[in-house]
Amino acid sequence: MSYVTKSPWIIHYDGSSCNGCDIEVLACLTPIYDLERFGIINTGNPKHADIFLVTGSVNEQNVNVVKQIYEQMPEPKAVVAVGICAASGGIFKECYNVMGGIDTVIPVDVYVPGCAARPEAIIDGVVKGIGVLAEKRAAMDKKPAIMDKKPAATVQTEDNEEA
């Protein structure tokens, strides 16, 4: 895997889903699939993280949580939407409390399909995310001013102090 040049840390948040993808994300970290062989570590702190792994769709209650985690992550950052619920709402799209995929609130870089997404697919998605990170890094180097201002896609939230 010569194209894996960086060891990004991931933060995982489970949106409104069945948690099938969620346990598959955890399964990725355990000995059979072992994401850690790429130096990828699951962290609980958004400020340590490079890749935001979201499973499940967005609803009224967790929309601010998702936005807050995204905003607290340092640049460059990549968002990987795992599973069909995170991509579009999936089987729950018609439910009254589901707003839709993750891309309705934050920009998504990589979509991982599947219901539930298989660990192999999740690993592929994360590795793709590393590529996105590299591109963003290069863009930042070219235009250092981007460091100073917030990305255009960031949405304002009322309170940022908790989480």
Add this chain to the structure above:
Amino acid sequence: MGKRTIIPFGPQHPVLPEPVHLDLVIEDEKVIEAIPSIGFIHRGLEKLVEKKEYTELVYVIERICGICSFGHGWGYCHAVESLMNIEIPERANYLRTIWHELSRMHSHMLWLGLLADGFGFESLFMHCWRLREKVLDLFEKTTGGRVIFSVCKVGGVRKDIDKADLKEIVNVTRGMEKEFRELADTFMKDYSVKNRLAGIGVLSKEDALELCTVGPMARASGVYLDMRLTGHGVYDKLGFEPCIETAGDCYARCIVRIREIYQSIDLISKAAEMIPDGEIAVPVKGNLPKGEFIARLEQPRGECFYYAKGADSKFLERFRVRTPTNINLPALVKILQGCDLADVPMLILTIDPCISCTER
């Protein structure tokens, strides 16, 4: 007297794979009160009965939760079959029981892993999850899916397990038993593990009854309660007796689940031996679901209700699930009162919370 402080716990918290939020009122290091609030994963999928036909709804219901997915599919089919007066073939009943017990094994191993992670025993966590993958491989081989199977349907099951595969299931699970014994010994005998679990979060039998707890949580407090005793599936033919512990602490809850893994392995072997030949499904053409029925199932986390009300049309009038974690939440609130702040993650884990189930 210390000062009272409120600490918000969750929704995004390193120890929780799923989002739940608790407001902990603490005085010095002791928790005085815990107030849960939920809704982070609420989807409102019960309302999809208006949009999906009863035969399609099984896919939605399976996706209530990715850990107990098979049980949810079974519970739904069981309720709808009862509305339509369908008797499913014996072989289908056996197959459902085998898959359900496999689910229980993988769910309990997952939980043991999370528990180990919770008290900081990383390698034990890894080993539990490594072993769990073998169950998932069996699922993949027999149903095609790892966490969502879609193998239950109204009237029976979709796939048969042939003789060779049944033999493999028995061989693999028996092989796992040996490996698991090593892990179980660590959980049961290791000094540091015992130190974190024994005597923590005690729920007395009286409280367990008063707070209407279900599943391993109730059984660890000495309550004789297991929905497998109601005779659904083929449990009565397999000679089932629930695992009961009396201490009521975190350690007892851990032991109950460990014993249930061994028990599931035995049940699977017995079922594989006794399974009769025959059809795996009956056709469901003709009558439509009408009337109402409450089916109950013992999920890995405890008793689960499936209420179905038919309207003599392709769409059910109402479907409701009451999941085990839902009714175990009051008991969690109770055991959190008076515990140390450092034990909070441990206590939350030992009720084996499944938030996706709770909020549907």
Add this chain to the structure above:
Amino acid sequence: MTEKWRIQNFIVIEPAQLIEKVQDLKADGYRLGQIHCTKISEGFELTYSLDKDHILTNLRLIIPEEKEIMSVTGIYWPAFIFENEMQDLFGVKFKHMALNYGGRFFKVSQQTPWNPKETEGKAE
């Protein structure tokens, strides 16, 4: 072993009898399994499922939409989970709840989504 799962025992009662019935059942050693609500044309159809020795007993009552009903949290404290849920999702009104979240138990995008006709159309 008998097939206990077949036994359903639906008992229709008047709303005024609820507390007394539930108290009787609790004294008999019953455990509260669940409470749920169905929206029907006359109002709400409530079902209280209680269990003893793995056999279900279901109390069934029908109340008009506007009517307040006595909370059973005084008898079975865990009922607060179900009553708050029904309050948030259906708009059933309960009297004397031991723990009332006041509509904040489930935070949903519309008020009482299962009973939408009386909502004020707020989507916040």
